Amino acid sequence: MELAFLERTGCLSPPRTPISQPPDTLAPPRDAAQTRTLFEKVRPTHVIHLAAMVGGLFRNIKYNLDFWRKNVHINDNVLHSAFEVGARKVVSCLSTCIFPDKTTYPIDETMIHNGPPHSSNFGYSYAKRMIDVQNRAYFQQHGCTFTAVIPTNVFGPHDNFNIEDGHVLPGLIHKVHLAKSSGSALTVWGTGKPRRQFIYSLDLAQLVIWVLREYNEVEPIILSVGEEDEVSIKEAAEAVAEAMDFHGEVTFDTTKSDGQFKKTASNSKLRNYLPDFRFTPFKQAVKETCAWFTDNYEQARK
Amino acid sequence: MGEPQGSMRILVTGGSGLVGKAIQKVVADGAGLPGEDWVFVSSKDADLTDAAQTRTLFEKVRPTHVIHLAAMVGGLFRNIKYNLDFWRKNVHINDNVLHSAFEVGARKVVSCLSTCIFPDKTTYPIDETMIHNGPPHSSNFGYSYAKRMIDVQNRAYFQQHGCTFTAVIPTNVFGPHDNFNIEDGHVLPGLIHKVHLAKSSGSALTVWGTGKPRRQFIYSLDLAQLVIWVLREYNEVEPIILSVGEEDEVSIKEAAEAVAEAMDFHGEVTFDTTKSDGQFKKTASNSKLRNYLPDFRFTPFKQAVKETCAWFTDNYEQARK
Numbered sequence: 001m002e003l004a005f006l007e008r009t010g011c012l013s014p015p016r017t018p019i020s021q022p023p024d025t026l027a028p029p030r031d032a033a034q035t036r037t038l039f040e041k042v043r044p045t046h047v048i049h050l051a052a053m054v055g056g057l058f059r060n061i062k063y064n065l066d067f068w069r070k071n072v073h074i075n076d077n078v079l080h081s082a083f084e085v086g087a088r089k090v091v092s093c094l095s096t097c098i099f100p101d102k103t104t105y106p107i108d109e110t111m112i113h114n115g116p117p118h119s120s121n122f123g124y125s126y127a128k129r130m131i132d133v134q135n136r137a138y139f140q141q142h143g144c145t146f147t148a149v150i151p152t153n154v155f156g157p158h159d160n161f162n163i164e165d166g167h168v169l170p171g172l173i174h175k176v177h178l179a180k181s182s183g184s185a186l187t188v189w190g191t192g193k194p195r196r197q198f199i200y201s202l203d204l205a206q207l208v209i210w211v212l213r214e215y216n217e218v219e220p221i222i223l224s225v226g227e228e229d230e231v232s233i234k235e236a237a238e239a240v241a242e243a244m245d246f247h248g249e250v251t252f253d254t255t256k257s258d259g260q261f262k263k264t265a266s267n268s269k270l271r272n273y274l275p276d277f278r279f280t281p282f283k284q285a286v287k288e289t290c291a292w293f294t295d296n297y298e299q300a301r302k
Numbered sequence: 303m304g305e306p307q308g309s310m311r312i313l314v315t316g317g318s319g320l321v322g323k324a325i326q327k328v329v330a331d332g333a334g335l336p337g338e339d340w341v342f343v344s345s346k347d348a349d350l351t352d353a354a355q356t357r358t359l360f361e362k363v364r365p366t367h368v369i370h371l372a373a374m375v376g377g378l379f380r381n382i383k384y385n386l387d388f389w390r391k392n393v394h395i396n397d398n399v400l401h402s403a404f405e406v407g408a409r410k411v412v413s414c415l416s417t418c419i420f421p422d423k424t425t426y427p428i429d430e431t432m433i434h435n436g437p438p439h440s441s442n443f444g445y446s447y448a449k450r451m452i453d454v455q456n457r458a459y460f461q462q463h464g465c466t467f468t469a470v471i472p473t474n475v476f477g478p479h480d481n482f483n484i485e486d487g488h489v490l491p492g493l494i495h496k497v498h499l500a501k502s503s504g505s506a507l508t509v510w511g512t513g514k515p516r517r518q519f520i521y522s523l524d525l526a527q528l529v530i531w532v533l534r535e536y537n538e539v540e541p542i543i544l545s546v547g548e549e550d551e552v553s554i555k556e557a558a559e560a561v562a563e564a565m566d567f568h569g570e571v572t573f574d575t576t577k578s579d580g581q582f583k584k585t586a587s588n589s590k591l592r593n594y595l596p597d598f599r600f601t602p603f604k605q606a607v608k609e610t611c612a613w614f615t616d617n618y619e620q621a622r623k
Contacts, residue, residue: 065458069397076390116434123461126454133447137386140444 035077039085046212047082047090049075052128055165057120057259064123071127079134083144090146091212094132094220096153096197096263098125106227106266109150109220118260132220139218148220149211152265156201156285157292161302168233169198169286172240173293174302185249186241189256192234197224197265200285210274224267225279236286243287244294309337312533313363313408315350315399316371317342321414321472323479324522325369325529333530341365345372351391356398360406367533368403368411370396373449376486378441378580385444392448400455404465411467412533415453415541417474417518417584419446427548427587430471430541439581453541460539469541470532473586477522477606478613482623489554490519490607493561494614495623506570507562510577513555518545518586521606531595545588546600557607564608565615 053070060067075092082090099107100115112132117125131148138144155169163171172188179186207223215221231239237250270277280288293300316322322342329340341363348359350372374391381388396413403411420428421436433453438446452469459465476490484492493509500507528544536542552560558571591598601609614621 063462065455065462068455068458069401072393072397076393080390113437115436122454123458126451130447130451133443134386134389137389137444141384141386 032073032077032081035081036084039081039087043085044082044087045089047078047087048208048212049078049082049090049092051078052093054124054160056167056171057257059165060121060124061257064121066123067121068123068127071124072130075127075131075134079131079138079146082146083138083142088145089212090135090144091208092131092135092146092148094128094148094150096150096222096224096265097121097260098128099263099265101260105262105264107264108266109222109269112150112220120257120259135218145216145218147211147215147218149208150220150222150224150265151204152197152199152222152224152263154199154201154204156289157296159201159289159301161293161300163302166302168196169236169240169289170293172237173244173290176240176244176246176290177293177297179248180244180246183248185251186237186246188233188237188250188252190233190252190258191254192237192252193232194258194260195230195232195262195264196236197227197230197263198236198282198285199224200280200282200289203279203285207270207274207277215273221269221273222265222267223270224265225282226267226271227264229279229282230262230264231282239283239286240290243283243290310367311339311341311363311365312367312369313360313365314340314342314369314371316344316373316414318344318346318479319371320475320477320480320522321371321525321529324477324526327478328523328526328530333527335534350398351394353394353398356402357405360402360408364406365403366407366409368399368408369529369533370399370403370411370413372399373414375445375481377488377492378578380486381442381445382578385442387444388442389444389448392445393451396448396452396455400452400459400467403467404459404463409466410533411456411465412529413452413456413467413469415449415469415471417471417543417545417586418442418581419449420584420586422581426583426585428585429587430543430590433471433541441578441580456539466537466539468532468536468539470529471541471543471545471586472525473518473520473543473545473584475520475522475525477610478617480522480610480622482614482621484623487623489517490557490561490610491614493558494565494611497561497565497567497611498614498618500569501565501567504569506572507558507567509554509558509571509573511554511573511579512575513558513573514553515579515581516551516553516583516585517557518548518551518584519557519603519606520545521601521603521610524600524606528591528595528598536594542590542594543586543588544591545586546603547588547592548585550600550603551583551585552603560604560607561611564604564611 101118135146159170160166161170161174348355422439456467459467480491481487482491482495
């Protein structure tokens with residue numbers, strides 16, 4: 001239900017069942033006063049905080065200051081407004097790209113602050129890391145349960161499919177679509193060798209809801225497929241090509257940066273809590289996402 | 303205020319504090335150069351946790367250079383209880399000052415970090431390259447991360463805009479105009495105040511902790527001279543440690559003895575080991591500084607302690623305590 005409808009019909013006084021938020025009608029949370037107004041209007045008991053300034057590798061490299069400042073503002077506004085209206089729990093969203101660049105693998109939840117992040121996106125990485133610092137500070141000073149999840153590379157419907165700004169998998173989907181339309185080759189940026197764990201957005205959503213309801217630690221939790229399901233960028237490109245029935249040439253532009261070579265994360269903590277959770281198989285999730293993109297091409301963010 | 307008359311207008315935030323007052327004194331005593339216009343501000347002039355007030359201040363002063371000393375600070379015991387406040391307030395202050403400086407086109411900003419923000423698990427001596435190599439001591443993680451993020455934000459201004467925003471890292475600073483409050487202040491001014499009270503009441507001096515932790519102390523007047531040198535001559539974005547050498551590290555017990563001697567105290571000295579010691583050591587290397595300034599001479603520790611104790615006694619009524 002839209003926020004505006006709830007206001008008109010007087011439904012906002014008692015907390016109701018979850019409201020979906022069309023982002024364009026609501027306050028951009030960088031502004032503290034607007035954020036506070038929003039929280040006082042909605043009066044949440046719980047918050048899932050997903051809003052952020054995000055972008056792919058190439059945009060991060062150029063705008064470290066903006067990625068740092070804007071995200072720190074958003075996060076502070078959201079966390080503190082949640083605190084001030086007495087929300088019982090906040091689940092924020094980190095990312096495996098924020099972990100220390102020099103590290104052993106697999107990375108786990110205890111290692112977030114053990115050294116500097118990769119230099120390509122240090123602004124974004126530190127802003128995300130500081131969510132965990134602020135969570136621990138709310139717990140130390142006030143006893144609040146503010147926590148965070150750490151997904152690996154997320155993909156699915158409604159992603160940002162912009163080739164310059166988006167992440168690797170939606171970028172590949174858009175590129176294959178264009179390559180098919182124009183009968184040209186698919187050019188993958190980088191060597192294709194870096195490896196990633198991909199998590200389907202619909203699987204992640206189920207896990208975030210579980211965290212909101214059942215996970216009560218302040219320390220974050222990695223939400224990911226296991227290490228055995230890591231794939232290379234080349235393999236991901238091949239999965240997209242297969243899903244979209246693309247039979248043209250695939251080339252690699254090695255003048256473009258690869259970013260981090262690997263970010264292998266352990267999902268042992270998750271598996272200790274949920275040994276039986278089943279992830280959607282990668283190729284099936286890719287196929288569903290490609291179909292969504294093709295069906296929704298006009299309105300997709302690109 | 304119009305355009306800077308000379309070549310530099312230097313805004314000093316935290317101008318009424320320990321280091322700000324020391325810079326004021328050093329400049330007044332002749333360290334200022336022709337063409338330099340020094341402007342010292344404090345919380346009376348603007349609440350730097352407020353973005354609009356900070357912006358208004360910067361637009362009024364229009365500095366070409368900034369020495370950013372303003373912060374929410376406190377000793378070990380206050381930090382332990384209020385990590386959220388130490389994190390948030392300092393992040394707000396730092397972002398407001400750095401970004402206002404950027405927006406008015408300041409050519410250089412020198413901010414102030416601290417050796418207490420370094421990784422807790424580390425090898426010694428610590429140096430400038432090690433700041434982010436692991437989590438800080440848990441006792442004051444809020445303050446520590448806020449200070450570390452000054453360095454992150456400095457590097458981001460350089461990466462995105464080419465600005466020379468940098469930082470200094472002093473070890474334990476002491477001197478006139480410190481906060482001598484026993485609960486909230488740092489160890490050396492706390493000892494000075496305690497000795498003063500012990501003398502007045504004829505009681506023992508009780509030092510918190512075991513007395514064994516070790517610190518490098520830097521006199522505020524020496525630090526002031528070095529900060530002015532950094533402002534004029536140091537052009538790296540990576541911070542620089544400003545400290546006496548490793549060989550001049552002293553224990554809290556030795557510091558207490560220096561204060562007792564300076565104030566002519568002959569009573570009993572006891573150690574309350576139920577109180578936390580904080581970090582055992584924070585030994586910092588001043589090699590980078592020595593490479594730049596091999597001949598800089600620090601005021602000898604006992605002389606600096608004596609001068610500070612004399613200032614406290616002479617200014618007891620108005621001293622912050």
